[in-house]
Amino acid sequence: MGKRKTVVLSSSDDDDKRFLLRSKTRNSKAKSRPSSVPRANSTRSKKARLSDSCDISCNESNGFDEIKLFCEDFDEGFSGFRMSTGSGRSNGTDLWVDKYKPCSLEELAVHKKKVEEVKMWVEKRLKRQKKEFCNNVLVISGQAGVGKSVTVHVIASHLGATVCEWNTPTPTIWQEHLHNSNSGVRYMSKLDEFENFVERTRKYGLIPSSFSGGSQASMILLIDDLPVANGRVAYEKLNKCLHLLVQSALVPTVISITNCGEADSSDNSPQNWEELQLSLQRAGACKVAFNPITVNSIKKALSRICREEHLNVDGEQIDIIAKASGGDIRHAITSLQYFGVKPHHGLSLSLSNGTPTYLKERSDEMNSLDDRFPLPFGRDETLSLFHALGKFLHNKRETENSTSFEQDAFLLKERFARLPGKMDAPEKVLCKAHGQARPVTDFLHENVLDFLSEEAIYDACVVTSYLSDADSLLASLSGTITRNYEAENVIQSAAASVAVRGVLFGNFHPLSSRWHTIRRPSLWQVEQSLRYNKLEMVRQRCIVHDGMRLSDLSVVATEFKPALKWLGFRESKGLESQNVSDKDLMLDDESADGTSFDDKGSETSDDEIEDW
Amino acid sequence: MLWVDKYRPKTLDKVIVHEDVAQNLKKLVTEQDCPHLLFYGPPGSGKKTLIMALLRQMFGPSAEKVKVENKTWKVDAGTRTIDLELTTLASTYHVELNPSDAGFQDRYIVQEIIKEMAKNRPIDTKGKKGFKVLVLNEVDKLSREAQHSLRRTMEKYSASCRLILCCNSSSKVTEAVRSRCLNVRINAPTEEQIVKVLEFIGKKEGLQLPSGFAARIAEKSNRSLRRAILAFETCRVQQYPFTSNQAISPMDWEEYVSEIASDIMKEQSPKRLFQVRGKIYELLINCIPPEIVLKRLLFELLKKLDAELKHEVCHWAAYYEHRMRLGQKAIFHIEAFVAKFMSIYKGFLIAAFG
Numbered sequence: 001m002g003k004r005k006t007v008v009l010s011s012s013d014d015d016d017k018r019f020l021l022r023s024k025t026r027n028s029k030a031k032s033r034p035s036s037v038p039r040a041n042s043t044r045s046k047k048a049r050l051s052d053s054c055d056i057s058c059n060e061s062n063g064f065d066e067i068k069l070f071c072e073d074f075d076e077g078f079s080g081f082r083m084s085t086g087s088g089r090s091n092g093t094d095l096w097v098d099k100y101k102p103c104s105l106e107e108l109a110v111h112k113k114k115v116e117e118v119k120m121w122v123e124k125r126l127k128r129q130k131k132e133f134c135n136n137v138l139v140i141s142g143q144a145g146v147g148k149s150v151t152v153h154v155i156a157s158h159l160g161a162t163v164c165e166w167n168t169p170t171p172t173i174w175q176e177h178l179h180n181s182n183s184g185v186r187y188m189s190k191l192d193e194f195e196n197f198v199e200r201t202r203k204y205g206l207i208p209s210s211f212s213g214g215s216q217a218s219m220i221l222l223i224d225d226l227p228v229a230n231g232r233v234a235y236e237k238l239n240k241c242l243h244l245l246v247q248s249a250l251v252p253t254v255i256s257i258t259n260c261g262e263a264d265s266s267d268n269s270p271q272n273w274e275e276l277q278l279s280l281q282r283a284g285a286c287k288v289a290f291n292p293i294t295v296n297s298i299k300k301a302l303s304r305i306c307r308e309e310h311l312n313v314d315g316e317q318i319d320i321i322a323k324a325s326g327g328d329i330r331h332a333i334t335s336l337q338y339f340g341v342k343p344h345h346g347l348s349l350s351l352s353n354g355t356p357t358y359l360k361e362r363s364d365e366m367n368s369l370d371d372r373f374p375l376p377f378g379r380d381e382t383l384s385l386f387h388a389l390g391k392f393l394h395n396k397r398e399t400e401n402s403t404s405f406e407q408d409a410f411l412l413k414e415r416f417a418r419l420p421g422k423m424d425a426p427e428k429v430l431c432k433a434h435g436q437a438r439p440v441t442d443f444l445h446e447n448v449l450d451f452l453s454e455e456a457i458y459d460a461c462v463v464t465s466y467l468s469d470a471d472s473l474l475a476s477l478s479g480t481i482t483r484n485y486e487a488e489n490v491i492q493s494a495a496a497s498v499a500v501r502g503v504l505f506g507n508f509h510p511l512s513s514r515w516h517t518i519r520r521p522s523l524w525q526v527e528q529s530l531r532y533n534k535l536e537m538v539r540q541r542c543i544v545h546d547g548m549r550l551s552d553l554s555v556v557a558t559e560f561k562p563a564l565k566w567l568g569f570r571e572s573k574g575l576e577s578q579n580v581s582d583k584d585l586m587l588d589d590e591s592a593d594g595t596s597f598d599d600k601g602s603e604t605s606d607d608e609i610e611d612w
Numbered sequence: 613m614l615w616v617d618k619y620r621p622k623t624l625d626k627v628i629v630h631e632d633v634a635q636n637l638k639k640l641v642t643e644q645d646c647p648h649l650l651f652y653g654p655p656g657s658g659k660k661t662l663i664m665a666l667l668r669q670m671f672g673p674s675a676e677k678v679k680v681e682n683k684t685w686k687v688d689a690g691t692r693t694i695d696l697e698l699t700t701l702a703s704t705y706h707v708e709l710n711p712s713d714a715g716f717q718d719r720y721i722v723q724e725i726i727k728e729m730a731k732n733r734p735i736d737t738k739g740k741k742g743f744k745v746l747v748l749n750e751v752d753k754l755s756r757e758a759q760h761s762l763r764r765t766m767e768k769y770s771a772s773c774r775l776i777l778c779c780n781s782s783s784k785v786t787e788a789v790r791s792r793c794l795n796v797r798i799n800a801p802t803e804e805q806i807v808k809v810l811e812f813i814g815k816k817e818g819l820q821l822p823s824g825f826a827a828r829i830a831e832k833s834n835r836s837l838r839r840a841i842l843a844f845e846t847c848r849v850q851q852y853p854f855t856s857n858q859a860i861s862p863m864d865w866e867e868y869v870s871e872i873a874s875d876i877m878k879e880q881s882p883k884r885l886f887q888v889r890g891k892i893y894e895l896l897i898n899c900i901p902p903e904i905v906l907k908r909l910l911f912e913l914l915k916k917l918d919a920e921l922k923h924e925v926c927h928w929a930a931y932y933e934h935r936m937r938l939g940q941k942a943i944f945h946i947e948a949f950v951a952k953f954m955s956i957y958k959g960f961l962i963a964a965f966g
Contacts, residue, residue, distance in 0.1 A: 442941075445943075445944060445947075449882045449883070449885055449886045449889075450882075450886075452882040453882075454881055454882070454883065455881065456882065457880045457881055457882065457885070457951065457954045457955050457958050458955045458958075458959075459882075460882045460885055460951045460954070460955070461948075461951040461952050461954065461955035463951075464885075464944070464947050464948040464950075464951040464952075465948045465951070465952065467944050467947075467948065468932065468935050468939065468944045468945045468947075468948040470944075471935075471939040471940055471941050471944040471945070472935055472938045472939040474939075474940060475938060475939045475940035476938065522893065523893075523941065523943060526893045526896060526897055526943075529897050530896060530897055530899065533897060533898065533899050534899055537899055538699070538713065553899060553901075554899075554900075554901040554904060555655055555656075555838075556899075557865075557898065557899040557900050557901070558863065558865065558900060558901075558904060559655075559656075559836075559838060559839055559842060559863070560842070561898075562863040562864045562865065563614075563842035563843070563845070563846055563863075565864065566846040566849060566850070566861065567614070567845060567846060567849055
């Protein structure tokens, strides 16, 4: 025990920018906490046990906004953690995710190639001489739970290097801030903290390597938890900060970025992350993208755990769990644990005691229904908006109607009858894709005509009339002053469902599926230029002619403009002699205004694009 | 200066087209206090001209000295302040504005800005009226809320301020506002009246008008005097001396619509529908109001249609026009109409020719 070393580095307001080095054994620390704030410490220690194993926060609490930098020898620390938790609690209640954290390269479920890639990178960085200049930043991206951090930890331990993490400060809640504001504590956002941290590591390197002796001279910095940058300004700041880090990192640095994938289409943060990755790459960082873990790898890992836990789970169940996890191994393991817990409480014995026929049935069902069966575990699948749109537009249907022979089925006329669709209820799909009524309707309107067969004008008529209904529904609440959110919600979903179902119903003779791109609605572009033109017209109306002054815009557009086009020739001649100076002035005005409008136009268009 | 402006009658006495209305208005203003007025009638019938002449009658020639003001108003709307940019045309006696320019924020204009202007009563010098006149254009485009607050404003400040409202259709002005005004309907001029005006202008300009030429312009003008005069002037630019069979060029957007119509008649398919959509976008971008596009399109289609179908097509046009007013995005409804038409027409063709 005494061999294990814990290093705490902390800098607080009191001892600003000075590093406090301290090394002691963990166990003694747990007992002999500084007694100044005992309650805070006790809660913190609890939290630490629950949280991810690697960032056991044993630290000094010198102030509210201190920065904790915690390093540990991962290899030893990890096993130590297991021991310590093992002594504290019974093994059975431990989180399997932590318990079966891979300790060696062989145990990693991540694809070998990717691991090799990262390993090579780290090796190269660790071996080279100090003076050699090369880039020190690696970006690892991937979904949640594909083993980004673990890979780094395992590789580090394999190579005998230390992993240091930027330990994120506890976020300050607004109330807390208000409470503290009297005591003169300055608020620091996570982003500020990160900035400070980067600044320090650039200047002083990570930690004086003397503390740990020669054997642990090699070090890897892992930044696992980038601050969330919301909005342009914060994003720029973060970007700048990371750029600095890329350019001048002294130690090999691994930044892990969790991709939200295309899942959250309503949110534009994933786009920001992608942008961030790109800009980091441009700055010279290497990038390794981790793919979701394959079902087989997950299955292997799960079987291993089952063996070790002496849990009697057969292959099919493992198969189901692995498939339902969507490539997220952490989730899969947790599911397995949950699954394993059940029989002890005698809830659903049938599942694990194994009546194989039932399970067989079930897994078949799983396959055929394409993840639709409600499992007690499994992640909610999300769809990207475009995926959902594709489903609606392609309108794939069964080739024959199987339910038509039921007795109580309605008899529809042939032209109203449709074969059952090959997908969930459209509302469900919309819900999965976070589809909002307005954009969905716009997208459908833009693209649906491509998916209708050549001759089917009647279908087009039905579809467009439904879209027109949807638009009327959407507009029905826009005029009122008081916003009634509940009613709006109902109307929105009604409109979306009218639009989607209209498209599905109307497209009676869908084209045989082939590749179509889905366009961005040109309607948006049209609306933008319409706005711009209107402004332009309003402006010109006042300048040019008496009669046009304050007359109806529609009159200007439909009557004056065409006539002026014809008369344009005479205008320029006739008027010039009369009031040259006036006109010159006007022209100057116009050109100046024109440029400013252009700027505005491009700005708004940028915004629009960003939304998508 | 365009002829439309150049030959606009400046006083009520010089008005050619609506002489009776002009004389009545003159009597009204000279004999007694002027009530709130609501002018309504189709475009190009002379509402604006009458209003200007009326103002001149009330305040004398100085009412014509107007200056354009582009001002940003700060309106306090409860929790926040809203900046509204609005163009006004003002003389010492009257202010003219277009509240519907502010879009959905029009009620703030009506509530706050008009209120503020109405409060500042001009100093009652000798022989001058003790009130200010507010001319509001396009009242029918005001939102319902704005019209309600307009009613309040009218009552509250009627001592210091008269409103002259101007719109195309009085049916879109609320009952309450209408009943507080003297309604003046301005008819579209008849073709004979238009010919008379054109001949008057021709005489003033010293032009030779071949017989029947003015009548042809009047016929094409759709009984809008403004269009007639503009067309007249364009013809003058295109070709002079006039010949009696000279082509009168239609408006470019009208030509475009008729092109769309013939596209629709030629082929009925989703692909063609998509092309038509692109063309309609083109029109909309150029600020041609969607109602007018739809109306014109129907007109062009009807020209080429069998009598049998006309009724049904008109029905659907009306249906989708209504939808368009209810809805937000006009293109959805115009396109639905076009699709409906294509489907009806194709069905007809198949039935007729197999």
